[in-house]
Structures are given as C-alpha cells and as structure tokens.
Amino acid sequence: MAMTVSPLARPFPALAALAGVRIGTATAGYKPWTRADVLLIAFAPGTTVAGVTTSSRCPSPEVELCRERLGGGQARALVVNAGNSNAFTGAAGRAAAQAQSAAVAALLGCDVAQVFAASTGVIGVPLPRDKAVAGATAAHAALGNADFHAATLAIGTTDTFAKAASVAAMIGDVRVTLTGIIKGSGMIAPDMATMLGFIFTDAAVAPAFLQAALAAANARSFSCITVDGDTSTSDTVLAFATGAAANAAISGWESPGADAFAAALADLCRQLAQLVVRDGEGASKFIAITVTGAEDDRAAHAVAMSIANSPLVKTAIAGGDANWGRIVMAVGKAGERAERDLLSIRFGTSIVAQDGAVVPGYDEAPVAAHLAGEDIDITVDLGLGSGRATVWTCDLTHGYISINADYRS
Amino acid sequence: MAMTVSPLARPFPALAALAGVRIGTATAGYKPWTRADVLLIAFAPGTTVAGVTTSSRCPSPEVELCRERLGGGQARALVVNAGNSNAFTGAAGRAAAQAQSAAVAALLGCDVAQVFAASTGVIGVPLPRDKAVAGATAAHAALGNADFHAATLAIGTTDTFAKAASVAAMIGDVRVTLTGIIKGSGMIAPDMATMLGFIFTDAAVAPAFLQAALAAANARSFSCITVDGDTSTSDTVLAFATGAAANAAISGWESPGADAFAAALADLCRQLAQLVVRDGEGASKFIAITVTGAEDDRAAHAVAMSIANSPLVKTAIAGGDANWGRIVMAVGKAGERAERDLLSIRFGTSIVAQDGAVVPGYDEAPVAAHLAGEDIDITVDLGLGSGRATVWTCDLTHGYISINADYRS
Numbered sequence: 001m002a003m004t005v006s007p008l009a010r011p012f013p014a015l016a017a018l019a020g021v022r023i024g025t026a027t028a029g030y031k032p033w034t035r036a037d038v039l040l041i042a043f044a045p046g047t048t049v050a051g052v053t054t055s056s057r058c059p060s061p062e063v064e065l066c067r068e069r070l071g072g073g074q075a076r077a078l079v080v081n082a083g084n085s086n087a088f089t090g091a092a093g094r095a096a097a098q099a100q101s102a103a104v105a106a107l108l109g110c111d112v113a114q115v116f117a118a119s120t121g122v123i124g125v126p127l128p129r130d131k132a133v134a135g136a137t138a139a140h141a142a143l144g145n146a147d148f149h150a151a152t153l154a155i156g157t158t159d160t161f162a163k164a165a166s167v168a169a170m171i172g173d174v175r176v177t178l179t180g181i182i183k184g185s186g187m188i189a190p191d192m193a194t195m196l197g198f199i200f201t202d203a204a205v206a207p208a209f210l211q212a213a214l215a216a217a218n219a220r221s222f223s224c225i226t227v228d229g230d231t232s233t234s235d236t237v238l239a240f241a242t243g244a245a246a247n248a249a250i251s252g253w254e255s256p257g258a259d260a261f262a263a264a265l266a267d268l269c270r271q272l273a274q275l276v277v278r279d280g281e282g283a284s285k286f287i288a289i290t291v292t293g294a295e296d297d298r299a300a301h302a303v304a305m306s307i308a309n310s311p312l313v314k315t316a317i318a319g320g321d322a323n324w325g326r327i328v329m330a331v332g333k334a335g336e337r338a339e340r341d342l343l344s345i346r347f348g349t350s351i352v353a354q355d356g357a358v359v360p361g362y363d364e365a366p367v368a369a370h371l372a373g374e375d376i377d378i379t380v381d382l383g384l385g386s387g388r389a390t391v392w393t394c395d396l397t398h399g400y401i402s403i404n405a406d407y408r409s
Numbered sequence: 410m411a412m413t414v415s416p417l418a419r420p421f422p423a424l425a426a427l428a429g430v431r432i433g434t435a436t437a438g439y440k441p442w443t444r445a446d447v448l449l450i451a452f453a454p455g456t457t458v459a460g461v462t463t464s465s466r467c468p469s470p471e472v473e474l475c476r477e478r479l480g481g482g483q484a485r486a487l488v489v490n491a492g493n494s495n496a497f498t499g500a501a502g503r504a505a506a507q508a509q510s511a512a513v514a515a516l517l518g519c520d521v522a523q524v525f526a527a528s529t530g531v532i533g534v535p536l537p538r539d540k541a542v543a544g545a546t547a548a549h550a551a552l553g554n555a556d557f558h559a560a561t562l563a564i565g566t567t568d569t570f571a572k573a574a575s576v577a578a579m580i581g582d583v584r585v586t587l588t589g590i591i592k593g594s595g596m597i598a599p600d601m602a603t604m605l606g607f608i609f610t611d612a613a614v615a616p617a618f619l620q621a622a623l624a625a626a627n628a629r630s631f632s633c634i635t636v637d638g639d640t641s642t643s644d645t646v647l648a649f650a651t652g653a654a655a656n657a658a659i660s661g662w663e664s665p666g667a668d669a670f671a672a673a674l675a676d677l678c679r680q681l682a683q684l685v686v687r688d689g690e691g692a693s694k695f696i697a698i699t700v701t702g703a704e705d706d707r708a709a710h711a712v713a714m715s716i717a718n719s720p721l722v723k724t725a726i727a728g729g730d731a732n733w734g735r736i737v738m739a740v741g742k743a744g745e746r747a748e749r750d751l752l753s754i755r756f757g758t759s760i761v762a763q764d765g766a767v768v769p770g771y772d773e774a775p776v777a778a779h780l781a782g783e784d785i786d787i788t789v790d791l792g793l794g795s796g797r798a799t800v801w802t803c804d805l806t807h808g809y810i811s812i813n814a815d816y817r818s
Contacts (some may be wrong), residue, residue: 017472054741055742057740057741057748058752081468081682087737087738088734088752091765091766116598123735265594311805321814329467329532331466332465333464342496343467355499357500357502357533396814398807403811404724405725405806
C-alpha cells in the first residue's frame with residue numbers, strides 16, 4: 001500500500017474476529033519488500049463457499065482452480081498471493097498454484113479441492129513455486145496471529161488504503177455477521193468485479209443458496225463499478241460461510257432469514273464495491289450515475305456504464321466542468337435505444353437538459369457548486385420505460401496517467 | 410487550430426484545385442474569434458454524393474439532414490460550421506440548420522435536398538440561426554477565393570494541424586483525382602469515424618457505386634481508428650464526385666476502372682483516418698495494432714479495438730513500458746474467443762509472448778528500443794483461424810487529461 005492515500009479514502013472499520021475463521025499472513029517476497037504478501041485463512045470444517053470470477057477469456061490459473069473447486073461447495077482454506085497475478089504464465093504458473101494449494105491441504109489435513117486461491121499483481125511472470133509454498137507454510141504457522149486488517153493489508157497492491165466492511169443480519173433469532181475485505185485499484189471494469197474480494201460469515205448457508213445470493217448481490221455491486229473499463233484476468237469474489245453462528249441453515253429463498261441474509265450480503269457487496277471506486281487510480285471524485293426510464297434494467301445498466309467509462313465524461317468531471325454534452329455523447333454511443341428529444345440530464349438536483357435541449361434559463365452556478373464537491377451524482381432519464389440502474393465510478397485525472405505511464409510496473 | 414502542434418503531425422500536402430469544386434470560407438463568429446468558421450463548397454451540376462454517418466443514437470440535426478438527402482444521390486453544396494456542433498439542441502437547432510441549407514439553396518439556385526451540412530464543436534448550444542445564414546451568405550460571396558488548405562483550416566476545432574490527402578486513379582485512360590480533408594481530434598471512436606471528413610473527386614461515379622465504395626473503404630479506415638473510444642454525435646464522412654474528368658461513368662463493380670477507383674478511395678480514407686490519429690488529443694505515439702489468427706475478420710477487429718481502447722495499454726505505451734500483460738488483459742476482455750495457450754504477442758519484430766507465457770530468454774532491450782520510437786507496431790496472433798484486422802490509435806498521456814479536464818470547453 002504505497003502512493004499517496006486517495007482523497008476519497010474511508011477509515012478502516014472496527015471488525016470483530018469471526019467464529020470459524022483463522023487468519024495468518026507471511027512474507028513470501030514476491031517483490032523486493034518486507035511486507036506480508038501471502039494471506040492464509042483456515043475455515044472450520046463444514047464451511048460452505050460460493051464465488052464469481054472474471055469474464056476474461058484469458059483468466060489466471062487461480063481463477064481456473066477456483067472454478068473447478070466451487071462445484072464442491074466446501075472450503076477449508078483460502079490462500080492469496082500479492083505482487084504476482086500468475087496470469088498468462090502457462091504450465092509453470094498453473095503448477096505453482098497447484099503446488100501451493102497442495103501444501104496448504106497437507107498442512108490442514110483437508111482435500112485440495114477445498115482450498116481456494118487467488119493472486120494479484122503483475123501479469124506474465126510465473127508465481128515462484130518455492131516462494132509460494134514457503135510463504136503459505138509460514139502463514140500456516142502464523143494462523144491466529146493476524147486479524148482482518150492485517151489480512152486486507154496483505155492482499156493489497158496499488159491500493160492506497162485498506163478496504164473492508166461488515167454488516168449483520170438476523171436469521172430467526174440468531175444474529176449473524178458478514179465481513180468482507182477487498183482490494184483494487186486499477187484494471188477495474190464491468191462484467192464482473194474488482195480484482196479480489198473475500199466475504200466471510202458465521203451464518204450457516206447451503207452452497208447453492210450462497211451462490212445464488214452472491215450472484216444477485218454481484219449484479220448490483222461489483223458489476224456496477226468501473227475505474228478504467230479494463231477487466232482484469234484475475235477478478236474473483238469468494239464468499240465463505242462457516243456456520244459457527246448455528247442458525248437454522250439457509251437452504252433456499254423459502255428458508256427463514258433468507259431474504260435478510262441476501263439483503264445483508266447485497267449491502268456488504270455494495271459497500272465493498274464503492275470502496276474500490278474510492279481507491280480508483282488517480283481518483284479525486286466519487287461519481288454515482290443513475291439511469292432511469294430505459295427500456296429495461298439491462299439497457300439502463302449499459303447506458304450507465306457507457307457514461308461511466310467515457311474518458312471525456314470522466315475528464316470533464318475531473319475539471320469540474322458541467323459538460324453535459326459529453327453525457328449526451330455517451331448515451332448516444334451506448335448502442336441502446338435512446339430518443340434525443342426525450343432525454344433529460346441532472347447534476348445533483350439541478351436539471352440541465354430536458355426534451356433534447358438545454359433547459360430554458362439554465363443556471364450553471366448550482367451545477368458548478370455540486371461539481372466542486374467530492375461526491376457527484378448524475379441522473380439521466382431516457383423517457384422510454386421503467387428500466388433503471390446505478391453504477392459508480394471515479395474521475396480520470398493526471399494521477400491515473402502518472403500511476404500507469406510514468407512508472408514502470 | 411490552437412494548442413501545441415502534435416509531435417506526430419504531417420505537413421499539409423500540395424493539393425491542386427479540382428474541376429467542378431468551388432470553395433469559399435467566411436467568419437460567422439460562432440466563438441469570439443476572427444478565423445474562418447464557415448466553409449461552403451459549391452459543386453458542378455451532376456455531382457453525385459455518398460456518405461456514412463455516426464452510429465450514435467443521439468445524432469445532430471445536420472447528421473439527420475445528410476441522411477435524408479443522401480437518398481437523392483445528388484449534391485450541389487456542402488456547408489460546414491466549426492465551433493458549434495448543434496447536437497442535442499432540439500427544434501431550435503434543427504430549424505437553424507434547415508434555414509442555413511435553404512439560404513445556400515436559394516443562393517445557388519438548387520434544390521435544398523442537394524445541400525449537405527455538417528457542424529462541429531460544443532454540444533448542446535443551438536447553432537445561432539442569423540450567424541449561420543450570414544456566414545453561409547458571406548462564404549457564397551467568396552466562392553472561388555479559397556483552396557483546400559483554407560477549407561481544412563475552416564473546419565478545424567481542437568485540431569493542431571491541417572489534415573488532407575490526395576490520390577489518383579486511372580479509369581480507362583482517364584486520370585481522376587480523389588482529394589480529402591478531415592478534422593479530429595477528440596471524441597474519436599469505433600463504429601464509424603472521425604468527426605468530419607470530406608472527399609472530392611472529379612471522377613464520374615453513380616451514387617450507388619460511390620456509396621458502396623465509400624462503405625467498403627470506411628470499414629477499413631475510419632472504423633479502424635480510435636483516440637478515446639468516445640463516438641461523436643456528429644461523425645460524418647461525405648464523398649462528392651463531380652464527373653468533370655469525363656471518364657466513362659462508374660456504375661457498378663463491373664464498370665471499367667471500378668476496382669481502381671475503389672482502391673484509390675480506400676487508400677485515401679486510410680491516409681485521412683491515420684492523420685486523425687496523428688492529431689489525437691495528447692498523442693505522442695502512433696500505434697498500429699494488428700490481430701491475426703482470429704475466428705473471422707469481425708472478431709479480429711473487436712479484439713484489436715479492445716486493445717486500442719484500453720487505457721492501461723495506452724498509458725503503458727505512453728510510458729515506453731513493454732507491459733504485454735495489459736495486452737493479454739485487453740484480449741481477454743474483448744468478449745471474442747481467445748485461448749490463452751495459443752496466444753502470441755509481438756512488439757515491432759520482437760516476439761515477447763507465445764503459447765500462453767513469456768518467451769524463454771525474453772530480451773527486453775529490442776522491445777524497449779521499439780517503444781522509444783514514435784511509430785509502434787503491436788501484433789497479436791490468436792492462433793484460432795484466419796481472421797485479421799489492423800486498427801490505429803495513439804497513446805494516452807497527460808496531454809489528453811490537460812486538454813479535456815484542465816480547460817473548460
């Protein structure tokens with residue numbers, strides 16, 4: 001976690017330990033640094049797991065291992081490497097990931113199919129097998145010594161602050177906790193998610209329901225953020241449910257507490273996703289874009305993402321420029337139905353354009369005041385139907401160029 | 410034409426006058442400046458016309474007028490306004506464009522359906538009707554006083570150099586000339602084209618064939634460039650054929666000289682498209698991206714555009730960073746079929762990655778030397794089929810941010 005801290009940073013929340021979750025970190029030394037760069041989390045037997053992974057056609061071997069192992073629905077461990085994504089590393093990279101998983105399984109005495117893995121960092125350099133195994137072994141020896149804050153620090157790369165959140169839900173009369181940690185902060189794009197997010201709950205939840213609830217939450221959170229429109233090869237969000245809270249297990253939407261759990265999970269995912277945007281590379285403004293009046297929700301999402309990914313919109317907001325013409329442009333290029341003469345655009349609470357033209361007597365002062373703030377709200381009504389979506393992004397600044405062009409990665 | 414001249418600029422070519430084409434410019438004063446900002450070109454009777462326009466769902470009224478009038482296939486005039494795009498300006502903007510066209514038709518004694526129009530500049534401010542009519546009237550009075558260089562200067566906005574090209578072709582034993590002028594330089598994206606490009610030829614060409622040849626050329630030129638992935642509301646390319654060369658008219662692909670004419674037109678369009686990239690906002694490198702081995706040409710184009718529009722790829726090249734992992738990322742997110750283990754990537758003549766991993770003994774020195782130059786070639790082979798495409802883009806630099814965020818537009 002280097003660089004200047006994002007001006008949009010949020011303080012790390014107070015997070016209690018979670019029953020059934022033991023955390024250890026260690027330094028494998030994937031880069032010439034002394035910070036912890038391996039995270040190992042051991043779960044109590046019976047922990048269920050669900051996950052969503054990148055839609056990239058060139059996923060990392062860790063992503064492939066997670067996909068293969070999610071079918072079993074059971075997890076005993078999560079191992080995460082920071083500083084090397086192991087993506088596009090061929091047979092050597094896959095072998096290193098498998099060796100690390102096998103070492104963890106041996107140490108914990110579990111099936112390797114219950115070990116989940118993720119790596120983040122530079123693409124194209126095979127994960128060094130010896131360092132990966134030694135790091136995981138050291139992290140195993142340290143199990144119980146680290147907390148969620150240490151875990152979050154261990155998985156960061158270009159992140160400028162540690163990002164986590166926690167929510168609670170009642171399942172019957174049992175209070176369960178859902179805690180998530182997440183990292184960004186570049187190569188963040190539609191289609192799935194942030195690079196790596198991990199969610200832990202002491203609730204008892206059947207894997208199929210956990211997967212369904214996570215997929216629903218993902219569609220309204222990680223799939224609704226973008227920093228630069230670039231989808232990572234390693235995007236992974238995993239949810240682990242230890243069952244230690246001993247609620248009546250949730251097996252489907254009809255189970256008592258299912259809706260409350262799903263709502264809490266969705267809330268947690270939205271908080272985590274927004275934290276990633278708040279640490280977007282070079283970000284100085286947090287931008288919420290809401291599209292209403294679309295033909296359907298899918299179309300609303302596509303239009304909102306077109307606005308959120310437009311470099312001209314993002315640079316205008318960086319400059320505090322109420323250049324709503326660029327929003328019209330981004331609506332127009334989205335490929336979804338739009339009628340220029342039905343379109344209206346709002347910054348904050350100020351309507352700037354309506355019915356295909358600027359509003360009569362348009363007063364830029366309140367718009368400029370809104371854009372001078374840190375949290376920007378843009379609302380576009382297409383006037384066609386009842387589809388709606390909200391997405392979150394940040395502005396595009398010199399900071400993004402400096403991070404990605406001026407330094408060699 | 411303000412700002413520092415692009416380091417990728419090319420000198421303006423020597424362009425002869427073209428029979429059947431008379432040029433006039435004037436100052437309407439769309440902005441507080443004294444430069445010419447209205448261009449009027451009058452064509453000899455019998456001139457045919459073809460055009461391609463933006464795929465934006467929010468096109469300008471000028472784009473709509475062009476589409477309506479292209480059906481007639483005949484042109485007597487082209488009027489272009491710079492400094493105001495007239496897009497998203499409702500009924501007032503459309504009325505102003507129609508009034509300007511009607512004034513031109515009255516001055517030339519032609520049908521208004523033979524007057525073509527385009528405007529470029531800020532979105533959302535209605536074209537001032539009185540200035541537009543007065544400007545066109547003054548440009549009419551000046552017909553014959555201006556050349557292609559003056560015409561190119563009159564249509565520029567954030568362009569930093571005047572962009573034009575000319576080619577010749579033989580139709581039977583008649584030599585015909587094709588000359589084009591074009592402007593950029595932001596809001597340049599896939600799907601169609603540069604903001605405004607105008608092509609003039611003295612060849613005799615039937616409108617249907619002119620349209621077919623232009624559409625084919627467009628698919629290999631303007632549709633293959635991107636500066637920032639943002640598609641303008643005003644993109645328009647029009648081709649006018651005066652017939653003054655008195656060749657046997659080309660009416661279809663079987664006509665003598667049809668292939669030569671289409672090849673010349675495609676060559677001209679590619680030159681013009683590349684000039685737009687060379688004036689991309691903030692550009693310091695000209696990047697050609699070739700994708701081979703795709704399932705088909707369409708898939709190759711989609712993958713190439715995904716690479717060309719990736720801010721992480723573009724910033725890496727700005728920084729001279731041989732970060733080929735970002736190219737893997739952009740291939741992966743393109744949504745087309747890709748097999749990591751079949752992929753190979755080349756910078757210039759150096760293969761950096763093959764078969765899903767970095768090449769053994771990878772030597773970065775020749776790659777770094779290539780990236781230190783001004784013209785960058787990236788070749789990606791997908792190893793799947795015979796589809797191929799080449800697209801052109803520029804890098805993403807602090808200059809782009811400065812142009813679009815630091816200044817109010």
